[in-house]
Amino acid sequence: MALLISIASCGKNETKPAAKVAPSNLVVNAVVSADSSGAVTFTAVAENAVTYDYDFGNGTYQTVANGIANYSYTVVGHHSYTVTVTAKSADGLVISKSIQVAVNVSALLWSDEFNTDGPPDPKKWGYDIGTGDNGWGNAEAQYYTNRPENVTVANGILKITAIKENYAGSAYTSTRMLTKDKFSFKYGKIEVSAKLPAGGGTWPAIWMLGSNITTAGWPACGEIDIMEHKGNVPNKIYGTLHHPNHSGANGDGSTLMITNATTAFHKYAVDWSPTLIRFYVDDQLFYTFTNTGSLPFNQHFFVIFNFAIGGNFGGAIDPAFTSASMEVDYIRVYKN
Structure with missing residues (x-):
């Protein structure tokens, strides 16, 4: 009887694992340099995010912790790129957002x-x-x-x-x-x-x-x-x-x-x-x-x-x- 009471008591004190927290409210902005150099400053902000993965739309990737990424496109001419940012939480959950960026690169x-x-x-x-x-x-x-x-x-x-x-x-x-x-x-x-x-x-x-x-x-x-x-x-x-x-x-x-x-x-x-x-x-x-x-x-x-x-x-x-x-x-x- 004492053993059964002890087992029952332990069962009552068990706690469920904490729910994993996902990033939310991801906002992505891009500022394109006006000097035709192809330089772009990206800023991403999301709640509960610890890293941000950038896909610059041309086969190049970058991971940053603060959400700010500076990147320069090099293909001469007027081009539009689909840039995708994936925000990741400490629990490994993610949220993504894509934006279009138009860039003009001039040749010296x-x-x-x-x-x-x-x-x-x-x-x-x-x-x-x-x-x-x-x-x-x-x-x-x-x-x-x-x-x-x-x-x-x-x-x-x-x-x-x-x-x-x-x-x-x-x-x-x-x-x-x-x-x-x-x-x-x-x-x-x-x-x-x-x-x-x-x-x-x-x-x-x-x-x-x-x-x-x-x-x-x-x-x-x-x-x-x-x-x-x-x-x-x-x-x-x-x-x-x-x-x-x-x-x-x-x-x-x-x-x-x-x-x-x-x-x-x-x-x-x-x-x-x-x-x-x-x-x-x-x-x-x-x-x-x-x-x-x-x-x-x-x-x-x-x-x-x-x-x-x-x-x-x-x-x-x-x-x-x-x-x-x-x-x-x-x-x-x-x-x-």
Whole structure:
């Protein structure tokens, strides 16, 4: 009898195994880089999940504990991928979710990383020398040279320096360098990482002209101003297009206010296609222009870097100005 009571008592005190916990409420997000590099940042969050398995839709897999996965697609062109994320609990139970991700990857067509000290690569760059037609039509105050005092590469950075000095009848010197007859392209994305000069009257520009300028003239050749900046209006970035009936102050464009334009490097970019020309700063789109076959933006263009002083756009020059530099870390041109 005592044995039976003991057995019965043990049976009453038995506990059932705890139920296994499955993940729930899985949410997956993707942020595609705007620089056409193919880079995507994925974020997955689920309740009761301890790991996340990513299937990137191209035969590549990755497991992460925090749900964040950074992945770069490499196939050139516009492609859509089905990305599946499987969240797993500590008990081995799973939940899955799939999303579609559209990615554009561009091929690098041409670049200059400015990694060789000395003058800029003469295979890539030439110069406009002198004042041109009174500052190439803008009443600028500088004389453009290719002297090392005005343009040089050091420690991976191109520096175009404007100097207050008497030179060949001008009160300032600077540099205007260009890829004319060395490199041009039609459609694609151009990116330049640059730190801009400070000071009243400074006018740095990163821009392009139609390769037919010698025969067609301006503005019939077309002009794409990727970035212009006035030292008299700090941190206001101008993106502008000039073409017939829309030249000078009547150009098509917009502006964007940023911070630290003269103390930090920013990425200035234009994405150019037969239908659209889009302007960016640090991947932020701030102007979109509709391109058509009747406009001059359907031919090869070459690139220009210059740093002007004063003129119709640069405005009044600070009497205390002595020198300043536009610094460029790289220029990269991608073919879409």
